[in-house]
Amino acid sequence: MTFDRLSRRNLLLGAAGLTAAGALSACGRTEATVDEAGRVRLRLAAGGPVTAAHGGFYQAIATGTYERRGLNVEILTGAAGADIPALLAASAVELAVGVDSFAPMRLIADRAPVKAVAAFLQKDPVVLMARPDQPLEALSALRDRTILMSPADQAGFWNWLQTRFELTADQARPGTPEDNLKAFRDDPKAVLVGRLTAGDPTLIAREAGFTPRVLIPADDGYPSYSSLVLAPNAFARDNAKALRDFIAASVEGWRDYVHGDGSKADTLIRRANPDLNQRLLNAVRESLRTEAVVDGGDAALYGLGTMTAERWQAFAEQTEDAYPSAPDWREAFTVQYLPGRG
Incomplete structure (x- = not known):
């Protein structure tokens, strides 16, 4: 069991003659291959740089x-913004990690036959950070303030934030991490978007010289899941046992990573992303525990990886303007492959 970086060739395969969504729709039977030991081979696209958001998957490999x-x-890593539909359509991977609930909803809007089959972060780990002397008790305090973010967050999380709190388009300031950090230092009222799972609050404290105020939008109504497992419908249909086994093993991995000894997984994570050190990963795992990111909410009732129709409907209703055509949220997920279901 290994991890590797997605090649440019694999990224381009999905565009050969068909759109990614069209190629996925055209798939016939898609039985997974087996290795020389008879084990089913599954390649999982990380969906971006590796962080603690992949911790449970690495734990299941390491143990x-x-x-x-x-x-x-095998976990395949790559740059932020990896083209998940193209990777799945090209059969470069069997499964992929979705960073938030926008991922499957956009796939459905594009008529790609892909569903979320598990969600291992019950709270989206997106955070808002401000200087310690600036108010940030609630998201309503964001009006008239510059909000620094990545281009990916402008295309995703910002859609929900702007609509929900009636913010203006000119408040969003997308930029590189370096540009955002400089702007955060220079503008005392600026708010910076980051991720708990990347250790951003700790990194900002080190780089900016002060401990930021941190607000978790999931605690203020943001209904997105994170670390979702995405599977093409045809693959799930033709490999139901392997998919159920993968999810069940991932449940064990996530439980052990958060509440057990995650050092073996962290070694693999640091190998895949040398920018993360062990002290930072320790702090992130503590945050996952104290904030009940993995095992809180519905997972406390129904088990790790769970998803509910109520959450998906709420997310769809609160982000309806983010898609060129309204997707049917019911097509974005299924729970039939979770342990004890189906």
Whole structure:
């Protein structure tokens, strides 16, 4: 079980003659291959740079949990903004990690037959950070303030934030991490978007010289899931046992990563992303525990990885203007492959 970086060739395959969504729709039977030991091979696209948001998957690799269920799982890493539909359409990967609930909703809007089959972060780990002397008790305090973010967040999280709190388009300031950090230092009223799972509050404290105020939008109504497992419908249909085994092993991995010894997973994470050090990952895992990011909410009632129709409907209603055509949120997910379901 290994991890590797997605090649440019794999990224381009999905565009050969068909759109990614069209290629996925045209898929026939898609039975997974097996290795020389008879284990089912599954490639999982990380969907961007590796962080603690992938911790449970790496834990299941490091501890042999996938192997014990007859799986050979490989995590393929890549840059932010990886073209998940193209990767799935090209059969460069069997599964992918979605950073938020926008991922499957946009796939459905594009008529790509892909569903979220599990959500291992019950709270989206997106955070808002401000200087310690600036108010940030609630999202309503954001009006008339510059909000620094990545281009990916402008295309995703910002859609919800702007609509929900009647913010203006000119408040959004997308930029590189370096530009955003400089602007955050220079503008005392600026608010910076980051991720708990990337250790951003700790990194900002180190780089900016002060401990920022931190607000978690998930605690103020943001209904997105994160670390979603995305599977093409045809693959799920033709490999139901392997998919159920993968999710069950991932449940074990996430439980052990958050509440057990995650050091073996962290070693693999740091190998895939040398910008993360062990002290930072320790702080992130503590945040995952104290904020109940993995096992809080519906997961406390129905088990890790769970999703509910109520959450998906709420997300769809609150982000309806983010898509060129309204997707049917019911087509964005299924719980039939979760442990104890189906």
